Amino acid sequence: MRKVLGLALGILTAIGGFLDIGDLVTNAVVGSRFGLSLGWVVVVGVIGICVFAQMAGRVAAVSGRATFELIRERLGPRVAVLNLGASFLINLMTLTAEVGGVALAIQLITSVSYLLWVPFAAVAVWLVIWRVRFTIMENVAGLVGLCLIGFAVALFLLNPDWSDLGRQAVQGVSTGTEKVSTYWFYAVALFGAAMTPYEVFFFSSGAVEEGWTVKDLAQSRANVLVGFPLGGALSLAIAGCAAVVLLPQLIAVTALSQVMLPVAEAGGKILLALIILGVVAATFGAALETTLSAGYTIAQFFGWPWGKFRPPAKAARFHLLMIVCPDPRHRDVTHGGGPDYGDRNLCGVLSSGAAADISADPDRGERS
Amino acid sequence: MRAWTWAAGLTLSVCLLEGCSQQAAATDDLIHALSESHSAIASSVLAIRLYAQHRSTRAATETVLGDMAGQIVDAERALEPVKIDSTQLQSDRDAALGAIHAGVAALLTSRDELQRHGTVGSAAGLESAGGQVDGVLGELRGSR
Numbered sequence: 001m002r003k004v005l006g007l008a009l010g011i012l013t014a015i016g017g018f019l020d021i022g023d024l025v026t027n028a029v030v031g032s033r034f035g036l037s038l039g040w041v042v043v044v045g046v047i048g049i050c051v052f053a054q055m056a057g058r059v060a061a062v063s064g065r066a067t068f069e070l071i072r073e074r075l076g077p078r079v080a081v082l083n084l085g086a087s088f089l090i091n092l093m094t095l096t097a098e099v100g101g102v103a104l105a106i107q108l109i110t111s112v113s114y115l116l117w118v119p120f121a122a123v124a125v126w127l128v129i130w131r132v133r134f135t136i137m138e139n140v141a142g143l144v145g146l147c148l149i150g151f152a153v154a155l156f157l158l159n160p161d162w163s164d165l166g167r168q169a170v171q172g173v174s175t176g177t178e179k180v181s182t183y184w185f186y187a188v189a190l191f192g193a194a195m196t197p198y199e200v201f202f203f204s205s206g207a208v209e210e211g212w213t214v215k216d217l218a219q220s221r222a223n224v225l226v227g228f229p230l231g232g233a234l235s236l237a238i239a240g241c242a243a244v245v246l247l248p249q250l251i252a253v254t255a256l257s258q259v260m261l262p263v264a265e266a267g268g269k270i271l272l273a274l275i276i277l278g279v280v281a282a283t284f285g286a287a288l289e290t291t292l293s294a295g296y297t298i299a300q301f302f303g304w305p306w307g308k309f310r311p312p313a314k315a316a317r318f319h320l321l322m323i324v325c326p327d328p329r330h331r332d333v334t335h336g337g338g339p340d341y342g343d344r345n346l347c348g349v350l351s352s353g354a355a356a357d358i359s360a361d362p363d364r365g366e367r368s
Numbered sequence: 369m370r371a372w373t374w375a376a377g378l379t380l381s382v383c384l385l386e387g388c389s390q391q392a393a394a395t396d397d398l399i400h401a402l403s404e405s406h407s408a409i410a411s412s413v414l415a416i417r418l419y420a421q422h423r424s425t426r427a428a429t430e431t432v433l434g435d436m437a438g439q440i441v442d443a444e445r446a447l448e449p450v451k452i453d454s455t456q457l458q459s460d461r462d463a464a465l466g467a468i469h470a471g472v473a474a475l476l477t478s479r480d481e482l483q484r485h486g487t488v489g490s491a492a493g494l495e496s497a498g499g500q501v502d503g504v505l506g507e508l509r510g511s512r
Contacts (some may be wrong), residue, residue, distance in 0.1 A: 109426060111426070111428075111430040170508040250406060251410045254439055255409070257428065258404070258432065261411065264424040265418060268424075269423065272424060272425065272428060273425075
């Protein structure tokens, strides 16, 4: 019975923890501009993240070693440092977007500017990492993040023309009134949003934190192969909601607040409150994971003692990184680096890891 | 002599192409700003309707209106650096600026009304500004 409960808990947290600010906003942007015609990218992205996470989890469970320890051992320090640089940079950008996402979600509850919430969100992330046990932290964020199932409920309540949505999803490359280059730009962004590097680092290092062994492989497989695809289905539901409500009115999503409009239309205040709670949990959980991943990658590369299971005195440099990374003073979250970069567009796309200058809108008004 | 003719012809062609592409780029900028404005106004109208039907909260509605006010003001600002090199473009830009300006005024009025009184009397001003933006947008797209 305990095993079954553990399995269910693992799957539920995998679903709730799958979505972050990148998935939330990118899927809504894409749904509002292309309908479900980019749904195939989500499918490819989910397959990719399942393969990576499954491999990383299996290696960690069998060898007791995390991804970056093996990268350095197998590729050598010179090649591995390139990997570390790129991973750490993307991770830090993702962390910035997640902290901004928490602040934006709280603004939806309070209507107080998100800029005022950013420092509080960053301190809260650090406090939780410092004080709360790994399993509690992971499970609570994942379970509350399940409130995002509200997007699937909203899609059903909107009573869409399912055959039309299905047609959009299976017609393959269809740019509609948009430029082909814009379509492919968002295809890359969406793929990046589904396959963020921190998920793999966190999954692999988390397996070591929780002391997984070969006996836990079945649970690892279930978490990945059931939880992640269901999380991917939620991504499609977000895009579907935007496609049903926003696309016909030619509303292109540029802010998190617009993502809530289809939800309010479908389910009123109760569903709206549930979704906002889910967004806070999902972005907060992802901020915790990215902060930990930043520490994991650097500590594993340099061979320092690491892990939340070690007290700060025994892994001082790892825990110091946990203090330094969420500090918003390192990054100008209000201009250029955070959720308000450029024209306040798409803080989620920033975290997609597409490694492109995403603040530059690829589309110069080609919707016609 | 023939080389000079070729060079002159080539220079003239490049100048003509450059002129055409600049004109097209300027029109693209106008269309982009108008599309952004349309999106901001339509989002605000939807948010106000949902709030009036008690389907959304005041904080969420205020956030939408605040975000959209920022977006439409940015769209208005984006028109300032557009290079004008023909009377047609001048008239197009004036029309776009007029429509977007009406949208900015209507959106800011609605936002302030919500912040001060907790209600928005009517979205009629926004809808009218939205109609103006759509009219100019349709003309510009038709003229391309």
